[in-house]
Amino acid sequence: xxxxxxxxxxxxxxxxxxxxxxxxxxxxxxxxxxxxxxxxxxxxxxxxxxxxxxxxxxxxxxxxxxxxxxxxxxxxxxxxxxxxxxxxxxxxxxxxxxxxxxxxxxxxxxxxxxxxxxxxxxxxxxxxxxxxxxxxxxxxxxxxxxxxxxxxxxxxxxxxxxxxxxxxxxxxxxxxxxxxxxxxxxxxxxxxxxxxxxxxxxxxxxxxxxxxxxxxxxxxxxxxxxxxxxxxxxxxxxxxxxxxxxxxxxxxxxxxxxxxxxxxxxxxxxxxxxxxxxxxxxxxxxxxxxxxxxxxxxxxxxxxxxxxxxxxxxxxxxxxxxxxxxxxxxxxxxxxxxx
Amino acid sequence: xxxxxxxxxxxxxxxxxxxxxxxxxxxxxxxxxxxxxxxxxxxxxxxxxxxxxxxxxxxxxxxxxxxxxxxxxxxxxxxxxxxxxxxxxxxxxxxxxxxxxxxxxxxxxxxxxxxxxxxxxxxxxxxxxxxxxxxxxxxxxxxxxxxxxxxxxxxxxxxxxxxxxxxxxxxxxxxxxxxxxxxxxxxxxxxxxxxxxxxxxxxxxxxxxxxxxxxxxxxxxxxxxxxxxxxxxxxxxxxxxxxxxxxxxxxxxxxxxxxxxxxxxxxxxxxxxxxxxxxxxxxxxxxxxxxxxxxxxxxxxxxxxxxxxxxxxxxxxxxxxxxxxxxxxxxxxxxxxxx
DNA sequence: CTTGGCACTTGATGTAGCCGAGTGCTAAGC
DNA sequence: GCTTAGCACTCGGCTACATCAAGTGCCAAG
Numbered sequence: 001x002x003x004x005x006x007x008x009x010x011x012x013x014x015x016x017x018x019x020x021x022x023x024x025x026x027x028x029x030x031x032x033x034x035x036x037x038x039x040x041x042x043x044x045x046x047x048x049x050x051x052x053x054x055x056x057x058x059x060x061x062x063x064x065x066x067x068x069x070x071x072x073x074x075x076x077x078x079x080x081x082x083x084x085x086x087x088x089x090x091x092x093x094x095x096x097x098x099x100x101x102x103x104x105x106x107x108x109x110x111x112x113x114x115x116x117x118x119x120x121x122x123x124x125x126x127x128x129x130x131x132x133x134x135x136x137x138x139x140x141x142x143x144x145x146x147x148x149x150x151x152x153x154x155x156x157x158x159x160x161x162x163x164x165x166x167x168x169x170x171x172x173x174x175x176x177x178x179x180x181x182x183x184x185x186x187x188x189x190x191x192x193x194x195x196x197x198x199x200x201x202x203x204x205x206x207x208x209x210x211x212x213x214x215x216x217x218x219x220x221x222x223x224x225x226x227x228x229x230x231x232x233x234x235x236x237x238x239x240x241x242x243x244x245x246x247x248x249x250x251x252x253x254x255x256x257x258x259x260x261x262x263x264x265x266x267x268x269x270x271x272x273x274x275x276x277x278x279x280x281x282x283x284x285x286x287x288x289x290x291x292x293x294x295x296x297x298x299x300x301x302x303x304x305x306x307x308x309x310x311x312x313x314x315x316x317x318x319x320x321x322x323x324x325x326x327x328x329x330x331x332x333x334x335x336x337x338x339x
Numbered sequence: 340x341x342x343x344x345x346x347x348x349x350x351x352x353x354x355x356x357x358x359x360x361x362x363x364x365x366x367x368x369x370x371x372x373x374x375x376x377x378x379x380x381x382x383x384x385x386x387x388x389x390x391x392x393x394x395x396x397x398x399x400x401x402x403x404x405x406x407x408x409x410x411x412x413x414x415x416x417x418x419x420x421x422x423x424x425x426x427x428x429x430x431x432x433x434x435x436x437x438x439x440x441x442x443x444x445x446x447x448x449x450x451x452x453x454x455x456x457x458x459x460x461x462x463x464x465x466x467x468x469x470x471x472x473x474x475x476x477x478x479x480x481x482x483x484x485x486x487x488x489x490x491x492x493x494x495x496x497x498x499x500x501x502x503x504x505x506x507x508x509x510x511x512x513x514x515x516x517x518x519x520x521x522x523x524x525x526x527x528x529x530x531x532x533x534x535x536x537x538x539x540x541x542x543x544x545x546x547x548x549x550x551x552x553x554x555x556x557x558x559x560x561x562x563x564x565x566x567x568x569x570x571x572x573x574x575x576x577x578x579x580x581x582x583x584x585x586x587x588x589x590x591x592x593x594x595x596x597x598x599x600x601x602x603x604x605x606x607x608x609x610x611x612x613x614x615x616x617x618x619x620x621x622x623x624x625x626x627x628x629x630x631x632x633x634x635x636x637x638x639x640x641x642x643x644x645x646x647x648x649x650x651x652x653x654x655x656x657x658x659x660x661x662x663x664x665x666x667x668x669x670x671x672x673x674x675x676x677x678x
Numbered sequence: 679c680t681t682g683g684c685a686c687t688t689g690a691t692g693t694a695g696c697c698g699a700g701t702g703c704t705a706a707g708c
Numbered sequence: 709g710c711t712t713a714g715c716a717c718t719c720g721g722c723t724a725c726a727t728c729a730a731g732t733g734c735c736a737a738g
Contacts, residue, residue, distance in 0.1 A: 026731050041681050044732070062687045062732050102487075102500040105564075136479040140491050148495050152479050156487055156501040161441040225444075236575055237593035250589075254576035365700050380712050383701070401701050401718045 008078060009036060010046045011055055015067050015075045019314055024064030069282035069313060072293070076279050076317050083318060085326050089117060093330055103156040107232060110331050111307065115235025117323045120242065120311040121257065123233040125267050127155060127305040127335075134185045134193060139174050139215060149218045151226075153190070155335075159222045165214065173208045177215060180204065190223040229305075231260045231267075242312055252288035257310065262287065267306045270296055276328070277321055278306070282313040295320050297328035300335050307331065347417060348375060349385045350394055354406050354414045358653055363403030408621035408652060411632070415618050415656050422657060424665045428456060432669055442495040446571060449670050450646065454574025456662045459581065459650040460596065462572045462635075464606050466494060466644040466674075473524045473532060478513050478554060488557045490565075492529070494674075498561045504553065512547045516554060519543065529562040568644070570599045570606075581651055591627035596649065601626065606645045609635055615667070616660055617645070621652040634659050636667035639674050646670065 013034040017025040027040040027047060036043065047065055050056045055071035058064070067075065085093070096113035107124055114122035132155035140148045142162065147169065151159045184200035185193055197216050204212040236257065239250055256262055266285065270278035280294045293315055296308025308324055352373040356364040366379040366386060375382065386404055389395045394410035397403070406414065424432070435452035446463055453461035471494035479487045481501065486508065490498045523539035524532055536555050543551040575596065578589055595601055605624065609617035619633045632654055635647025647663055 024731090028731075039681055040731095041683090042679080044734095045680085048733080058732080060687090060689060062730080063689070064731065102498070102564075135481060135487075136477065138475065138477055138489075138491070140475040142474060142493055142495055146495075148474075148491060148497070150477075150489065150491060150497055152477070152487060152489060152499075154481055156481055156485075156499070158487070158489055158497055158499040159441075160491075160495070160497040162495040225441075234597070237590065237597050240590040240593050251576065251579040254579050258573070258576050363700090367700075378712055379700095380714090381710085384711085387702075397701080399718090399720060401699080402720070403700070 006036070006038070007046050007050060008074075009034075010043055011050055011067070011071060011075060012078070014047075014050075014056060014065060015072065015317075018066050019316055022314065024059055024066050026064035029064070069284065072281045072313060072317070073284070076281065076321075079318055079321070083322055085322055089323070089326075092117065093326060103158075106334070108234075110327060111232050112234040114307065114309060114323065114327045115233075115238060117327065118309050118311075118320050119235075119238050120309040120315065120320065121233060121235045121239050121253075122307070122309050123231055123257075123263060123267070124307040125264065125305045126157075126230045126232070127300050128229060132157060133187050133189050137178060137182055137185065137219070139178055141169065141174075149215065149222060151190075151219070151222050159226055161218055161222050161225070163214075163218050167210060167214075169211055173211055177204070177208060177212055181215070181219070190226045193223045194220060229264050229268075231263055233257060235309075239311070242315070252290075253292050253310065256288040256292070259288075262289075266294065267296055267308065270294070270306070272298055275321075275325070277325055278308070279317070279321070293317075295324050297324050299328040299332045301332075345375065345377070346385050346389060347413075348373075349382055350389055350406070350410060350414060351417065353386075353389075353395060353404060354411065354656075357405050358655055361653065363398055363405050365403035368403070408623065411620045411652060411656070412623070415620065415660075418657055418660070422661055424661055428662070428665075431456065432665060442497075445673070447573075449666065450571050451573040453646065453648060453662065453666045454572075454577060456666065457648050457650075457659050458574075458577050459648040459654065459659065460572060460574045460578050460592075461646070461648050462570055462596070462602060462606070463646040464603065464644045465496075465569045465571070466639050471496060472526050472528050476517060476521055476524065476558070478517055480508065480513075488554065488561060490529075490558070490561050492565075498565055500557055500561050500564070502553075502557050506549060506553075508550055512550055516543070516547060516551055520554070520558070529565045532562045533559060568603050568607075570602055572596060574648075578650070581654070591629075592631050592649065595627040595631070598627075601628075605633065606635055606647065609633070609645070611637055614660075614664070616664055617647070618656070618660070632656075634663050636663050638667040638671045640671075 010030065013030055013036070014025050017030065017033065027043040030036070030043050031038070031040045047056065050071070051058065051065065054068055055074060056065040056067050059066060093113055096109055096116075107126065111122045111124040114124070132153040134151060135154050136152040138150040138152075140150065142148050145165050146162065147165050148160055148162045153159070180203060181197070181200050184196045188196050197219060201212060201216055236254070239253060266280070266289070270280060272278050276297055278294075278296045280296075282293060283290050285292065285294065289310070291313065292310055293313045294308055294310050295317070296306045298306050307328055309320055311320070349369065352369050352375070353364050356369065356372060366382040369375065369382050370377070370379050386395065389410070390397065390404065393407055394413060395404040395406050398405060432452055435448055435455075446465065450461045450463040453463070471492040473490060474493050475491040477489040477491075479489065481487050484504050485501065486504050487499055487501045492498070519542060520536070520539050523535045527535050536558060540551060540555055575593070578592060605619070605628070609619060611617050615636055617633075617635045619628075621632060622629050624631065624633065628649070630652065631649055632652045633647055633649050634656070635645045637643070637645050646667055648659055650659070
């Protein structure tokens, strides 16, 4: 920290002060609150240079400076080693993330934990389809002419779909179909399942053919739905809190959060850096998230799915990055070792 | 409308104007925009009386009046017949609420439809446990020492729970246990299931006893979890929009929305009036919802579960009530006729 | 390259005055 | 007894203006 050019120290100090105070920071305040070892005049020169480079701006001709998105970017890239979680935070994560309960529940707990830890909106993308395989399926009659198809994946996820059955469906035929389908689908990923289904259909005896086609269509729907990723989130209330008296920006962000498609694309687009983290700052995002920053990390086998937080550009990057990475790691561990 | 005492007309006019303009409304503006047939002075007298009764207040000694919670209450109680949905709205509801897809998906679609229709935050409580019975169960091995129990209810809901298995679980024993449990649990509600489980356990052969106890414990957990109702919601972004420049209140409301427990208790506590609707206005709610109004209606068989919207006290009560009731009816119909 | 000094800028804050919307009240009219 | 016109009064909001504090840029000296 002491080794880098003073310019960087100044930028760092500006970011830190601005994040915590929410007010433009001036040269005097800077030398007061940070051990820079130089006078305010020197800092002023540095600040002029930083402004020249587009890293900070003065909102009004003569007031303190605030970091630009570019400034935040440099600041974030500068963070080499991410500091570990505090002991208290570690404890909080561990109590929140024990592995009991069903899959959905664990995901929900995880995203809540992240929201609480960061005081921000947390989002979690469900694991991508490719990572889990079909384990079991079940056809259940719910009522006359109404049935349910259930697909169970190796990850513990369960997909279902209720549908209307035209014809009579004799118990024996249904059971036979289930066995037949399962023989062909077991171990496949949902993405591969369509091919498996075709093979299975070829073996269906003529008298069950109509029934089988109906079931297969429903299964196809389930697999198709699974292919679309899902997102869950928590901590929306934190948004209102963190934007404080500056609520102009909360509307667009809330909108973006409701547009799951946008979020999903964003998450999948984001590339992880060497630290295993992705950070998108303000205008690096398009559309309604241009006022927000997103910090995400992959988790699970293959790191195909991501989790992260969304917040105002003026956020505590080091702390949030730490938390996101920690939660991603915990979740990965739980998912892999299946305790 | 013309028959009721003019006082009520005035109150009604004040509520309507205030809701649409967001500004205190004065006597002059009232006679201009409503066909009251009297002069502003007369209206002033009425307003003084209404203020005396605590139905309206003047925020500042001499400015227009705004309705109090009590005023809204009277206004809402006064609405005798709820006007029907417009044709366009009907169409919107119907296209949004076709019955395809799985149960969760339909619920999600419903709550989104309500949010969109009312431009407010919509909440939907999942059907209460008592209304559906156990239809099927399944034990699936996911990985060595890791298994999944799945319970399927007659409503089409599917509950699952992954757990760790200590001992070996031979295929044959698992299948036998499944049949045994199912024989005792089929047709029971989750609430009754604990008793059924005990009966089933009594019949388990000694060598499978340990395994059976393990499974039973997991089933118990599933039933217990199901007993806790769940809530889903949509349209949080509408909140930011509707509170407009007055975002002070958005924080507490968002918090309340995240506290599902509070919301659940509120929904179950609310009693339906003759119109099949429940309306809670501002201070009638305790805690962080004291700035908000809630309009809810029961749906489904027995009307055990509710759906509704949450918004600022200054909301379009007639319109929102219409929408909530319409959506509740549509959903009830779809759930009952299972098309 | 750093530093102290200084003139200058500017948003924020406070005060005063004015205007308009609105009220309450009284006295007259139906 | 209710309604209405008129009138004096209030008060929030807006503008104008002065003042203040924080901050900047720049220059000249160390």
